[in-house]
Amino acid sequence: MKKGDAVLGKFRQDDDQKRDYSGKKIRVGIIGTGWIAEAHIEQYKKFPDVELVAMADLIPGKPQAFCEKMGVDYSNIHFYPDHQSMLDNEQLDAVSVCTYNATHAECTIAALKAGVNVLLEKPFTVTLDEAVAVMKAEKESGKLLSLGFQPRMDPNMQQIKKIVESGVLGEIYYIQTGGGRRRGIPNSTFIEKSTAGVGALGDIGCYSLDMVLNAIGYPKPLTVTGYTSNFFGTNPAIQYADKNHTAEENAARFSVDDFAAAFIRLEGGIILDFRIAWAMHLDTSGDTIIMGKKGSLRIPSTECWNGTVGGPMTLYSDIAGVLTQTEIPIIPCDQSLFEMKVRSFLDAVYDGAPAPVPSSQILYNQAIIDGIVKSAEAGCEIKIEIPEI
Ligand SMILES: NC(=O)c1ccc[n+]([C@@H]2O[C@H](COP(=O)([O-])OP(=O)(O)OC[C@H]3O[C@@H](n4cnc5c(N)ncnc54)[C@H](O)[C@@H]3O)[C@@H](O)[C@H]2O)c1
Numbered sequence: 103m104k105k106g107d108a109v110l111g112k113f114r115q116d117d118d119q120k121r122d123y124s125g126k127k128i129r130v131g132i133i134g135t136g137w138i139a140e141a142h143i144e145q146y147k148k149f150p151d152v153e154l155v156a157m158a159d160l161i162p163g164k165p166q167a168f169c170e171k172m173g174v175d176y177s178n179i180h181f182y183p184d185h186q187s188m189l190d191n192e193q194l195d196a197v198s199v200c201t202y203n204a205t206h207a208e209c210t211i212a213a214l215k216a217g218v219n220v221l222l223e224k225p226f227t228v229t230l231d232e233a234v235a236v237m238k239a240e241k242e243s244g245k246l247l248s249l250g251f252q253p254r255m256d257p258n259m260q261q262i263k264k265i266v267e268s269g270v271l272g273e274i275y276y277i278q279t280g281g282g283r284r285r286g287i288p289n290s291t292f293i294e295k296s297t298a299g300v301g302a303l304g305d306i307g308c309y310s311l312d313m314v315l316n317a318i319g320y321p322k323p324l325t326v327t328g329y330t331s332n333f334f335g336t337n338p339a340i341q342y343a344d345k346n347h348t349a350e351e352n353a354a355r356f357s358v359d360d361f362a363a364a365f366i367r368l369e370g371g372i373i374l375d376f377r378i379a380w381a382m383h384l385d386t387s388g389d390t391i392i393m394g395k396k397g398s399l400r401i402p403s404t405e406c407w408n409g410t411v412g413g414p415m416t417l418y419s420d421i422a423g424v425l426t427q428t429e430i431p432i433i434p435c436d437q438s439l440f441e442m443k444v445r446s447f448l449d450a451v452y453d454g455a456p457a458p459v460p461s462s463q464i465l466y467n468q469a470i471i472d473g474i475v476k477s478a479e480a481g482c483e484i485k486i487e488i489p490e491i
Pocket residue numbers: 133134135136137138139158159160161164183184185186200201202203205209223224225250252290291305
């Protein structure tokens with residue numbers, strides 16, 4: 103086909119309007135140069151408007167080794183032994199907080215107080231009190247805080263929200279969400295309370311909660327009956343060795359949950375039934391189901407639960423008296439979710455726009471995680487009280 107004919111054969115113009123990033127450079131720092139910082143640096147390296155200026159880690163020599171591993175020229179990058187010394191000595195526009203969960207709040211509050219915009223890894227924090235303290239610092243600073251929930255960028259996740267908002271399900275009254283892995287306990291800093299604070303509940307549970315709560319507009323959680331256990335992580339026969347620890351050592355240092363379940367009441371009379379596992383004697387603890395008065399949506403779980411959609415979704419409804427199932431096909435996405443997460447944060451910093459994943463939403467996600475922990479400890483249902491910010 104001739105070129106001109108190919109153009110005419112389309113029914114839309116190509117949308118090739120690219121943003122011009124040749125103006126201001128965004129001065130970026132990284133706090134915590136562990137595993138997930140690798141995914142952040144891969145993105146920052148690509149963007150012409152980013153100048154990587156500083157990195158901090160508590161472990162001496164780690165940022166240098168990190169740069170070498172990631173092929174980053176560090177001749178102009180300053181290294182610091184902790185977040186505060188970096189913030190005290192650098193003029194930064196933005197930081198990625200890539201520390202383990204236990205220092206999310208401390209590092210984010212310090213960055214906001216220093217007038218720096220923050221992209222904070224998930225989960226928000228360990229406790230609700232910490233999340234509230236972060237949001238107070240955010241409010242006082244006027245700076246931007248975005249949460250690192252990259253599944254939000256997935257068009258399939260966005261489709262769930264569009265389906266709910268279209269009204270095709272009618273009023274939502276019951277939701278089941280969660281999922282998990284048959285064997286999928288992470289290692290390193292994920293399994294100790296002093297560094298992770300929470301286990302599967304915070305690590306992958308936060309994604310399941312976000313999948314449905316974002317779709318229904320993040321109603322306020324009111325009460326929770328929660329349960330947590332750790333039968334698998336503490337079992338040396340199931341635990342495994344890694345380069346720093348034997349299986350026995352990993353079982354002995356395992357001090358977080360590997361399974362959590364909860365029954366949560368949300369504002370608007372909606373019930374949320376939740377379960378999540380890093381390990382279990384089961385293939386999946388269930389698909390996500392959103393039940394409404396006019397229709398219901400089934401969202402298949404994935405094997406390695408990471409907050410994405412596991413396959414075509416099914417919409418169940420009753421069309422003029424006939425019970426009907428409609429398949430919602432998977433929407434292909436060839437862009438990295440991580441790239442979109444980092445780029446959308448930078449664009450918001452650049453434009454002074456609202457956070458792509460705002461703390462005001464994820465506060466409720468954290469309130470549920472915190473409520474599950476507290477209810478499990480108390481052995482009874484508890485009220486979720488969220489302080490004014
Ligand atoms: N978005 C995702 O898909 C995804 C995937 C994996 C992990 N994560 C999240 O990323 C975070 C980090 O996970 P990881 O696997 O990279 O952990 P990690 O233990 O490999 O790295 C964390 C690093 O932070 C450093 N650190 C802690 N406190 C610090 C401080 N005050 N100042 C400077 N450095 C500090 C530690 O020394 C460590 O090197 C966790 O919260 C985890 O939930 C997100």
